[in-house]
Every structure is written in C-alpha cells, then in structure tokens.
Amino acid sequence: MRPEELRERQARSAEPPESLAELIEREFALIGKRLRKVDGAGKVTGSTPYTDDIAFPAMLHGRILRSPHPHARILSIDTSAAEALAGVHAVITGRDMPEPYCIIPWTRDETPLCVDRVRFIGDGVAAVAALDEETAIRALDAIRVEYELLEPVLEPEAALRPDAPQIHDAGKPGRNGNITKHVRLEFGDVDAALASSDVVIEGDYFFEGSTHAPIEPHCAIGWCDALGRLTVWSSTQVPHYVQREIARVLDLDVATVRVVQPAVGGAFGGKSEPFDLEFCVALLSMRTGRPVKILYTREEVFYSHRGRHPMKMAYRLGATKEGRIRGVDGRILIDGGAYASFGLVTTYYSGQLLTAPYAFETYRFDSTRVYTNKPPCGPKRGHGSVQPRFAFEVQLDKLSERLGIDPIELRRRNFIGDRTRTINELRVTSNGFLACLDAVESASDWCRKWRRMPFGQGVGVAGSCYISGTNYPIYPNEMPQAAVQIMVERSGRVMVLSGASEIGQGSDSAVAYIAAEELGVPLDYVRVRSADTDLVPVDLGAYSSRETFMVGNACVRAAKELNLRIREAVAAEWDVPAQRIRLAGGWALDTGDGARRIPVSEAFNIAEARSGPLSAIGSYNTPKDVHGEYRGATIGASPAYSFTAHVAEVEVEPETGVVGVRRIWIAHDCGRALNPMLVEGQMEGSAYMGFGEALMEEQIFKNGESGRAGLHNAPSLLDYRIPTSLDTPELEALIIESVDPEGPYGAKEAGEGPLHPSIPAIANAIFDAVGIRMDALPFSPPRVWKALQHAAGHARWERSRPPGTRPGVAAD
Amino acid sequence: MRNMLTFIVNGDAIEAGVPEHFTLLEALRYEFGLTGSKQGCDKGDCGACTVLLDGEPVLSCITPAAEAAGREVRTVEGLAEPGRLSALQDAFDTCGAAQCGFCTPGILMSATALLERTPVPTREEIRAALSGNLCRCTGYTKIYEAIEKAAAVMSGRDAQALGPAGGRRA
Numbered sequence: 001m002r003p004e005e006l007r008e009r010q011a012r013s014a015e016p017p018e019s020l021a022e023l024i025e026r027e028f029a030l031i032g033k034r035l036r037k038v039d040g041a042g043k044v045t046g047s048t049p050y051t052d053d054i055a056f057p058a059m060l061h062g063r064i065l066r067s068p069h070p071h072a073r074i075l076s077i078d079t080s081a082a083e084a085l086a087g088v089h090a091v092i093t094g095r096d097m098p099e100p101y102c103i104i105p106w107t108r109d110e111t112p113l114c115v116d117r118v119r120f121i122g123d124g125v126a127a128v129a130a131l132d133e134e135t136a137i138r139a140l141d142a143i144r145v146e147y148e149l150l151e152p153v154l155e156p157e158a159a160l161r162p163d164a165p166q167i168h169d170a171g172k173p174g175r176n177g178n179i180t181k182h183v184r185l186e187f188g189d190v191d192a193a194l195a196s197s198d199v200v201i202e203g204d205y206f207f208e209g210s211t212h213a214p215i216e217p218h219c220a221i222g223w224c225d226a227l228g229r230l231t232v233w234s235s236t237q238v239p240h241y242v243q244r245e246i247a248r249v250l251d252l253d254v255a256t257v258r259v260v261q262p263a264v265g266g267a268f269g270g271k272s273e274p275f276d277l278e279f280c281v282a283l284l285s286m287r288t289g290r291p292v293k294i295l296y297t298r299e300e301v302f303y304s305h306r307g308r309h310p311m312k313m314a315y316r317l318g319a320t321k322e323g324r325i326r327g328v329d330g331r332i333l334i335d336g337g338a339y340a341s342f343g344l345v346t347t348y349y350s351g352q353l354l355t356a357p358y359a360f361e362t363y364r365f366d367s368t369r370v371y372t373n374k375p376p377c378g379p380k381r382g383h384g385s386v387q388p389r390f391a392f393e394v395q396l397d398k399l400s401e402r403l404g405i406d407p408i409e410l411r412r413r414n415f416i417g418d419r420t421r422t423i424n425e426l427r428v429t430s431n432g433f434l435a436c437l438d439a440v441e442s443a444s445d446w447c448r449k450w451r452r453m454p455f456g457q458g459v460g461v462a463g464s465c466y467i468s469g470t471n472y473p474i475y476p477n478e479m480p481q482a483a484v485q486i487m488v489e490r491s492g493r494v495m496v497l498s499g500a501s502e503i504g505q506g507s508d509s510a511v512a513y514i515a516a517e518e519l520g521v522p523l524d525y526v527r528v529r530s531a532d533t534d535l536v537p538v539d540l541g542a543y544s545s546r547e548t549f550m551v552g553n554a555c556v557r558a559a560k561e562l563n564l565r566i567r568e569a570v571a572a573e574w575d576v577p578a579q580r581i582r583l584a585g586g587w588a589l590d591t592g593d594g595a596r597r598i599p600v601s602e603a604f605n606i607a608e609a610r611s612g613p614l615s616a617i618g619s620y621n622t623p624k625d626v627h628g629e630y631r632g633a634t635i636g637a638s639p640a641y642s643f644t645a646h647v648a649e650v651e652v653e654p655e656t657g658v659v660g661v662r663r664i665w666i667a668h669d670c671g672r673a674l675n676p677m678l679v680e681g682q683m684e685g686s687a688y689m690g691f692g693e694a695l696m697e698e699q700i701f702k703n704g705e706s707g708r709a710g711l712h713n714a715p716s717l718l719d720y721r722i723p724t725s726l727d728t729p730e731l732e733a734l735i736i737e738s739v740d741p742e743g744p745y746g747a748k749e750a751g752e753g754p755l756h757p758s759i760p761a762i763a764n765a766i767f768d769a770v771g772i773r774m775d776a777l778p779f780s781p782p783r784v785w786k787a788l789q790h791a792a793g794h795a796r797w798e799r800s801r802p803p804g805t806r807p808g809v810a811a812d
Numbered sequence: 813m814r815n816m817l818t819f820i821v822n823g824d825a826i827e828a829g830v831p832e833h834f835t836l837l838e839a840l841r842y843e844f845g846l847t848g849s850k851q852g853c854d855k856g857d858c859g860a861c862t863v864l865l866d867g868e869p870v871l872s873c874i875t876p877a878a879e880a881a882g883r884e885v886r887t888v889e890g891l892a893e894p895g896r897l898s899a900l901q902d903a904f905d906t907c908g909a910a911q912c913g914f915c916t917p918g919i920l921m922s923a924t925a926l927l928e929r930t931p932v933p934t935r936e937e938i939r940a941a942l943s944g945n946l947c948r949c950t951g952y953t954k955i956y957e958a959i960e961k962a963a964a965v966m967s968g969r970d971a972q973a974l975g976p977a978g979g980r981r982a
Binding site for chain 2: 036037039041042043044046047052053212213215216265266267295297298503504505678680681684685686687688689716717718722724725726728730731
C-alpha cells in the first residue's frame with residue numbers, strides 16, 4: 001500500500017472532521033464512555049483460552065491425593081503400587097517439597113503437600129502425573145497412607161482453650177499455637193467515652209463463612225524444558241507472587257521461572273495466593289520432562305477455599321442523644337481454618353477498615369484469628385471488612401431505632417468528611433459518601449417507604465468504605481507497586497504490556513482506554529499483553545482493589561510521556577507550541593488551526609524519526625504519609641478510599657421465614673468511572689455476591705453427629721447454593737464521581753467496596769419489614785422463622801412505626 | 813473402548829472414535845478441539861457446558877457422547893457469522909454482559925434457544941431461561957439487558973429505543 005493510500009485508510013477509521021471541534025472541547029475523548037472491553041470478542045465467541053483450554057503435545061495429567069481426616073499424623077506413605085501402574089510417570093509427596101510457604105512471608109505455615117501432618121479434610125498428601133486423568137485417579141487409589149488420628153479442633157473457642165490440641169506448633173514456649181494473630185488497638189479512651197455516652201448499643205453478631213465459587217475451577221500447567229527453564233500457566237490472580245514462591249519452594253533461580261496467567265474464569269480473591277497444584281505441576285514436569293496439567297474438581301475448589309472468615313463479633317457503640325458516635329468497642333474471634341493464608345492481614349482489616357465513612361470519637365478493637373481443622377480461610381471480595389461492616393451497620397440501625405432518628409440522617413450526622421484523617425490516622429482524600437446516601441435515598445423513594453410499608457415489607461440502608469490498593473507490597477521492598485510499558489509502532493498500533501491480572505474486572509480494558517485516550521488512536525489499534533512474567537513489567541496482582549488505581553496510574557504516566565514526545569515532534573515540524581497539539585480521535589490536531597491535522601500514525605512516524613522508536617515505562621508507588629506511626633498502622637492504609645451506600649427492599653413471608661429481596665439500589669463513589677458500563681458491572685456483581693452471602697450461601701462443616709467431623713457439608717455449587725437468575729434481585733447501579741486527587745483521571749476502586757453494604761442493608765430491611773433483628777448469617781428461612789416465633793416481632797414492628805402511621809391509629 | 817460415531821457439530825459431520833465413557837463435553841473439548849464449552853462443575857450444576865442438541869439446551873457434561881451421535885449439536889463456536897459477531901454476541905459485548913466470560917458460552921446457548929423459541933422475551937422469561945446457568949460475576953443485570961437488546965435488534969426494532977445499556981447515573 002502506498003503511503004497516500006495508508007493515510008487515506010487510516011483517516012477513514014478516525015473521527016470525521018466535522019466532529020473534531022466538539023472533540024477538542026471535551027476533556028476526554030474516550031474516558032467515561034461505554035466502550036467494548038478489549039477482550040470481549042474473544043469471550044463471546046468462546047475463542048479466548050482459559051488455562052484448561054490449553055493443551056500441549058505429550059502433556060500428562062496430574063491429580064492430588066487429599067486427606068480424608070481433619071487432623072492426623074502421617075506415619076507412612078507407600079507409593080510403590082501407584083508408581084508400578086502402567087501410564088504413571090511420577091508420584092510425589094510432601095517430602096519432595098518440604099519448604100514451607102505462605103503469601104504473607106511472616107507466617108509460612110504450609111507446604112504444597114503435607115509432610116508429616118494433615119490439618120483438614122482435603123489437605124493435599126501426594127500427587128501423580130499419568131498419561132490421562134483416569135490413570136491418575138487409579139494411581140491415587142493405589143497410594144497407601146498410614147495415619148495416626150489426632151483430635152480435631154473445629155470451633156474457634158475450642159482452639160483457644162489452653163489444653164486444646166495444637167494444630168500448629170507454637171512459635172514460642174508457653175504460647176498457644178492455635179493463634180495465628182492477635183491484634184488489640186485503642187484510639188482514645190473508649191471506656192470513658194462509653195461511660196459518658198447518652199446511649200450504648202450492645203450486640204453479638206455471627207458472620208458465617210462463605211466461599212468465592214468462581215465458575216472456573218483452578219487449573220495449572222507446568223512445563224520444564226530440557227535446560228531446566230520452567231513455565232507455569234495458571235488460573236491465578238497473582239502471577240508475580242506465584243513466580244517468586246515456586247522458585248523459593250523448589251529452590252530454582254527465579255529468573256528461570258516464567259508464570260503466565262491465561263484468561264481467568266472468575267477469582268474474587270480465591271486465586272490470590274500460590275496453591276498446591278502450581279507447585280505440583282512444576283515439580284511433576286521437572287520429574288517427567290513433559291508438560292503436566294492439573295485441573296481441580298469442583299469439590300477440590302471448595303476444599304482449597306481461602307474464602308470469607310467466619311467471625312464472632314461483639315460490639316458496643318456509645319452515642320450522644322443526637323446520634324453522634326462517641327465510642328466503638330469491638331471484640332472479634334476469627335475462625336481461620338487450617339493455615340494462615342492472608343490471616344495476619346485479615347486480623348488487622350477486621351478492625352482497621354471500620355473507621356470511615358463515620359467519624360469515631362474513640363475506637364478500640366481486639367481481634368484474634370485462630371486455626372481450626374477446616375479448609376483455610378483467606379481473602380474474599382471485601383477482605384476482612386465485610387463481616388465487621390455487617391455488624392456495625394446493624395448496630396447503627398439499632399441506634400437509629402433507639403433514638404428515633406432516620407438511619408440515613410443518622411449516617412449523615414456522623415459523616416467523617418473528605419480530605420481528613422480517621423481516628424486510626426488513615427488519610428482520606430476524596431469522599432463522595434454523602435452523595436451516595438442522597439442517591440439511594442432518592443432512587444429508592446426512601447422517605448415514602450421506610451417505616452411506612454405494610455407488615456412483611458421493608459427497606460434498609462447501610463454504608464461502607466474500602467481501600468484502593470494496599471499502601472505497601474506484601475513483601476517489603478522499595479520498588480514500584482505497578483508498572484506498564486507502552487510501545488508505539490509505525491503503523492499506529494499501540495502495544496501495552498501490563499502486569500495487571502485480568503480476571504474479568506476489565507484491567508486489560510482499563511489500560512487500553514488510557515493508552516488510546518493519551519495517544520489519540522482508535523481503540524482497535526491498541527493491543528494489551530498482560531500477566532506474563534517474561535513479557536511485562538512487575539505488577540503485584542489483582543488483590544485489594546489495586547489494579548485500576550495503581551496500574552492505571554502507571555499506564556497514565558507511560559502514555560503521557562509518549563504523548564508529550566509525539567506532540568513535541570509534531571509541534572517542531574509545524575513550528576507551533578507543543579501545547580497546541582492534541583492527539584485525539586485518530587488524529588494529531590492543531591487546536592489553534594482547526595483545519596490542520598494528520599492521521600496519528602503519521603505523527604508517530606515524525607516522532608520516531610526525531611527521537612527513535614517510541615516506548616516508555618510508567619510506574620506507580622504509593623505516597624508514604626497516609627497512615628500513623630504505631631505498630632500495625634500501615635495495614636489498612638491506602639492511597640484512596642471508595643465509599644458506598646445501599647438501600648435494599650425486602651418482602652418477608654411470616655409463615656415461612658422466606659426473605660425475598662426485591663431490589664438493591666447501589667450508589668458507589670468510584671472517583672471517576674473510566675468506563676461506566678464496567679463500573680456498573682462491578683457494582684451489580686458485588687451487590688449480587690453480598691446478597692448471596694446474606695440469604696443463601698453457607699460454607700459449613702459436619703460436626704461429627706451429622707457426618708464425619710470437619711467434612712464440608714456441601715462441596716457443590718447446587719448444594720452450597722449460589723444465587724441463580726431466579727434468586728437474584730433487581731440491581732440498580734448509581735455511579736458517584738468524587739474525582740480523587742491521586743487516582744488515574746480521579747478513579748478509585750469499584751470491585752470490592754460495593755459488596756459491603758448489601759448484607760446489613762438486607763438485615764435492616766428485614767427489621768423494617770417484620771420487626772426482628774437478624775444478627776447471624778445467613779438469613780435463611782429457618783433462622784428468620786425462628787426469630788419471628790421468639791421476638792413477638794409484630795409488637796416490636798408496631799412500636800417502630802412513627803406516630804401517625806401506626807396501623808389502626810389515626811393520624812393527628 | 814472407543815465407539816466410532818458420527819456427530820453433526822455446528823453443521824460439520826464429524827466421524828470420530830470416542831471413548832465410550834466420554835460425555836458430550838469431553839468429546840467436544842478433547843476430541844474435536846472445541847474448547848468454547850466450559851467445564852465448571854462436571855456434574856450438571858453450573859451450566860457452563862450448555863450446548864444445543866437438536867435446538868434444545870442440554871448440559872453436555874452429563875450427556876453421554878453416544879447420545880448426541882447423529883443429532884445436531886450447536887456450540888458457541890457455531891454462533892458467529894463469518895468475520896462478525898452474531899447480534900446476540902454483539903449485544904453481550906456492547907452491554908458488558910461478559911466479565912470473566914467463563915459462563916458466557918453456556919449462557920449464549922441458553923439465550924439462543926430462548927430467542928429462537930420466543931423472539932421478544934419478557935424479563936421473566938429471560939430469568940427462567942437462564943436459571944440453569946450460574947454467573948458469578950455480573951449479578952445477571954447486564955446479561956438481561958444484552959438479551960433484550962439482541963431481541964430488539966433481531967426482531968427489527970430500534971435498539972436505541974431501549975436507551976443506553978446499563979443502569980442510570982446519579
């Protein structure tokens with residue numbers, strides 16, 4: 001194609017000249033638009049490969065043998081019969097990989113396969129690689145493990161007893177080895193504040209554990225080449241940490257280990273640390289010289305878990321008679337399951353993240369995470385803070401009931417404000433919480449519904465805040481938290497190399513929108529390659545809602561650097577100041593001369609001729625002055641916080657205890673919506689997930705009377721009961737944009753914050769509907785029905801009506 | 813033991829020796845290289861493996877491969893027209909109905925069967941038709957909107973009349 005032809009073709013794919021005047025006036029060409037996702041076409045055609053869709057010639061299939069006992073010593077493992085089976089290529093046990101690991105370097109307490117002790121039903125004991133899955137399953141059956149059974153500890157209170165069987169050895173003599181972490185922090189004199197409060201609300205709450213249940217089961221493929229270079233493809237959301245830990249545990253040079261994350265079919269925190277299968281495929285491939293794949297069964301996904309911690313919470317809330325919060329005192333017992341996982345952080349988060357969006361005059365929390373012989377808990381969407389948020393927002397509703405103050409008004413009165421510090425010294429920048437409250441109040445028609453609907457129907461409100469990334473990486477280092485490289489090619493194509501883990505949330509699309517915005521190219525010119533440790537700069541992964549904020553900022557910096565270089569080159573060519581040049585809509589434009597423009601690829605050529613090939617790396621690191629100086633002050637610190645308010649409307653059948661949620665209004669302050677369609681998707685998906693936890697889902701275990709102690713009660717999607725389309729309420733997403741000073745174009749997180757208020761909003765709506773308090777999850781028909789029998793709910797419901805609206809009482 | 817069977821998959825007649833214990837999903841994924849249909853649970857709970865068998869949605873992970881022999885199988889790979897997305901796929905893409913995308917192939921097949929049976933379904937009919945397909949990402953809202961948009965496009969109504977995809981801005 002001749003240059004003129006190319007120019008004409010590219011001009012046709014650019015914005016038409018008549019719309020350029022309007023384009024120049026706009027702050028953004030693409031940001032804020034409802035654009036397609038860059039990986040959308042592959043997903044709707046089924047052509048995008050997920051890990052299990054990848055196969056290699058001569059690939060072997062692996063399986064992991066799992067413990068049938070909740071707590072036992074391994075006396076011996078005999079793998080000889082399995083090894084002798086035709087088609088079996090390798091068998092490994094815990095002794096082949098005895099180096100312990102954990103995502104948190106201070107609590108390394110698990111090995112890929114158990115070495116001498118199993119700690120839950122489902123704990124990995126041995127692994128095989130065979131020609132096909134059927135042979136691998138037969139090989140597992142042929143492995144003989146001799147166990148000495150130990151007494152299991154299933155309840156967190158039992159784990160705390162001084163004479164409790166020890167699940168892990170105590171780090172120091174005299175300590176209880178069943179305690180992962182204990183944190184007690186106090187800000188101000190809580191006891192004095194409570195003693196002098198006008199009202200004190202006390203409540204005990206129980207949050208049942210829940211699991212992520214991504215529809216894609218975990219899968220990994222290991223392939224060690226003839227020179228010992230290892231590649232692991234894995235359905236992970238943290239390729240960088242997986243790369244580091246595989247190298248450390250298997251004693252490899254990390255520079256020879258490559259981790260590739262193909263498309264991931266849902267994660268929600270459930271794939272955010274190394275798992276046994278990643279180590280096993282790596283070692284099995286090293287042993288056999290062939291690629292080895294392991295795909296979890298659905299049952300194994302439930303055992304691997306790392307989901308929401310069950311928490312038993314006791315709160316005291318002191319307030320003035322006007323409803324201002326004077327003191328908050330929380331005691332939390334956290335059931336951690338068999339291993340630490342992120343538990344150290346969970347323990348801090350259970351207290352640290354409660355201190356906004358309301359101002360606390362004083363605050364204390366005392367949180368203890370203990371081990372039990374159940375699948376390990378970890379981070380699930382809204383890590384560590386969904387449980388206390390449920391309890392606290394119900395406490396606020398009780399305060400509102402006691403004082404006769406509308407619960408939305410009560411929340412407004414306690415608003416902490418923007419550009420401020422919380423009682424535990426977290427720096428808050430932008431804060432759109434009041435706008436969130438206004439939005440749900442108006443959209444839900446709150447004023448005409450609350451305390452005014454007939455018995456059986458009600459509305460409830462709740463609020464929350466969440467982090468946009470953690471201020472510090474998981475392993476201490478001074479390097480950037482995120483980096484993005486952009487390469488601009490002569491044709492006009494823009495290649496974005498991003499470390500971010502695309503798990504469905506749209507992180508590949510976010511960097512593509514940013515690059516297209518800054519470089520002025522049509523979105524189709526942008527290619528994104530992400531989460532392949534051989535190709536992309538380090539990013540720490542998709543956890544703690546950090547991708548849009550941190551990777552987005554890194555991408556903005558790289559793109560702006562290139563933008564400037566290109567504009568300067570064009571400006572020199574045209575002999576005008578660089579600030580007059582804009583790259584937008586497929587063009588390089590002279591904003592001072594409406595007629596002067598060239599296709600953007602020509603501008604790239606001018607710049608490349610002037611200063612060489614166009615490439616830039618941008619990075620982001622967090623500001624360090626955003627937290628206090630006390631021990632633990634950094635955990636919970638984030639460069640920015642998102643804010644959310646929900647109103648839920650419910651219908652309760654008093655005869656059956658069945659709660660139907662009609663609709664949830666979700667208002668979320670995401671700073672700025674880079675693509676409102678994707679932000680709404682995160683808000684709706686979050687509210688759905690909270691709804692499921694509130695009403696349906698239960699990660700529970702048999703107690704010895706109902707079946708084998710410690711056995712998962714229902715390790716299947718149907719029995720665990722995640723919501724179907726028929727269960728899920730109408731969800732209405734209301735985006736609030738507070739434009740954060742630190743976020744990319746002002747953006748903050750949207751993936752986790754909007755889950756928090758669903759659960760307390762539903763609990764508070766149930767109170768409005770039938771006058772009972774649901775302080776324990778889930779609000780299942782038997783629990784609701786029982787509460788209705790006990791509470792004389794109807795009388796309490798009648799008392800809660802404002803004067804003039806009580807049934808049978810005439811208005812004055 | 814392998815059985816020689818003839819399958820009609822997305823219009824192609826395929827003769828293959830398929831292990832007799834294979835499910836239709838295993839035949840599609842392991843024998844025919846059609847990995848668009850997904851395995852989420854392998855026991856008929858999640859619907860990610862949904863394909864059309866003689867036009868009816870079935871769970872291919874619990875359908876013996878032999879049962880599909882000689883019958884017409886349609887999978888997600890058979891939906892797009894050459895070089896472009898079908899109206900339904902396009903609506904999923906423009907409405908943000910696929911987040912992680914793992915349930916999407918199965919949902920597209922259930923929705924295809926629905927739209928062939930009921931060209932302009934109500935929201936309730938859509939909910940009922942998708943009740944065997946679990947989505948863990950979206951909360952279903954954007955999926956409903958995409959199916960409604962596709963129905964409008966396919967039945968010739970002006971999709972713009974439905975307004976912008978998605979919820980409202982405050």
